[in-house]
Amino acid sequence: MVFGLSRNRKQRLNIVKAISLARIVEGKLLMMEERLKASMNDRFKELVENHYLNDKSYSSMLAAEIAERRKLLNAISSLRLGVERLRIRLETIRDIGATAELARGLTSMLRELKGNAAVAVPEISVMLGELEESVLELTTEALPIGGMQTSPGSTGIEDPDVKAILREAAEVAAERKRTLAQQGET
Numbered sequence: 001m002v003f004g005l006s007r008n009r010k011q012r013l014n015i016v017k018a019i020s021l022a023r024i025v026e027g028k029l030l031m032m033e034e035r036l037k038a039s040m041n042d043r044f045k046e047l048v049e050n051h052y053l054n055d056k057s058y059s060s061m062l063a064a065e066i067a068e069r070r071k072l073l074n075a076i077s078s079l080r081l082g083v084e085r086l087r088i089r090l091e092t093i094r095d096i097g098a099t100a101e102l103a104r105g106l107t108s109m110l111r112e113l114k115g116n117a118a119v120a121v122p123e124i125s126v127m128l129g130e131l132e133e134s135v136l137e138l139t140t141e142a143l144p145i146g147g148m149q150t151s152p153g154s155t156g157i158e159d160p161d162v163k164a165i166l167r168e169a170a171e172v173a174a175e176r177k178r179t180l181a182q183q184g185e186t
Helices: 007-052 056-096 105-120 122-140 160-185
Strands: none
Touching: 007 056, 007 122, 056 105, 056 122, 105 122
């Protein structure tokens, strides 16, 4: 617990902490991706060489290994993109001064990421657990972050630029729904 800080400042500190943890996890996943890609390329070169030498059994073993590494690479890439989405959402919450209530949706996103990480990369799951604790600190406090105030039925957004962007997004979403409905009819 941070003593001597106002509640608002403490929340901002918690958000910055969560963003930092997300960046660390994202960087670690990116490094894992790069290493895995490099090892897959090396294995593929070895596979081509053995295939050229007509070593069928070793070639099929290498192909199976490359296929498993490709699955792991896809899982890590997906996980990294999920962490990136989470980080961007946290940065948005920090930048627009959202309330802790708007941060509550992050916990379900984090739990899903943590479950996926437990299967693919267990050590990342531990780091996501720390990030989840940090986000939970945000969501347990129902205090406004920044200058936003919420009332029942409102989004709590006072910035006119943010409101304009939300209106534009709503219009685009409505247009997409109409287009999909028309495509479904044909």
